[in-house]
Amino acid sequence: MAVANIVEIDPVNPQPRVIERAVSALSGGGLLAFPTDTYYGLGCDLFDKRAIERIYLLKQLPRSQELSFICQDLAEIARYAMVDNAAYRVLRRKVPGPFTFILPATRLVPDLVLHRQKTVGIRIPDSPIALELVRRLGHPVISTSAATPGGEVLIDAKDIKEQLGHGLDLILDGGFRANEPSSVIDLSGPEPVVVRVGKGDVSDLLT
Secondary structure (H helix, E strand, O other): OOOOOEEOOOOOOOOOOOOHHHHHHHOOOOOOOEEEEOOOOEEEOOOHHHHHHHHHHHHHHOOOOOOOOEEEOOOHHHHHOOOOOOHHHHHHHHHHOOEEEEEEOOOOHHHHHHOOOOOEEEEEEHHHHHHHHHHHHHHOOEEEOOOOOOOOEOHHHHHHHHHHHHHHHHEEEEEOOOOOOOEEOOOOOOOOOOEOOOOOOOOOHHH
């Protein structure tokens, strides 16, 4: 079984040729590992059901486990989620950054990634690599932590290759990532609710 190649990428100024190679893999139904502003992410095209199924198989996740995705900006979030004025004010303060926002989904979101409440988890990470992947692909990219089926989060590209490389098509090596998850903020109700405190300041929302 082929194991994914590791390609080094500059996390601040990602090389266009490396981004193009990664986007070509995504467009062809491939799975990537790539650095974000929190963990390494495992990603695929939001609209490729077969690729999403591959992520579930690779991480041995139950289908009840929802997957979040990355948008490039607030305008793109507004295509895939219903954003009221209160939610918009929070988003304006927090993006780009290490946060996952739970929002009511629009009809554009594939059923495979919908929460039971018809909500979605959306990120705009402070990561030039992740944002450039989404921009070049032209629509959102699924992103779930690069972790083993046993739940061990992998913070180095070589470990990702060793543990998950058999199920990936390409690994973008942007150096070590701290083992720190995003903070999760639920914006689907009348008031913001902090579901998980991770990386990023949520003190303004803990009232």
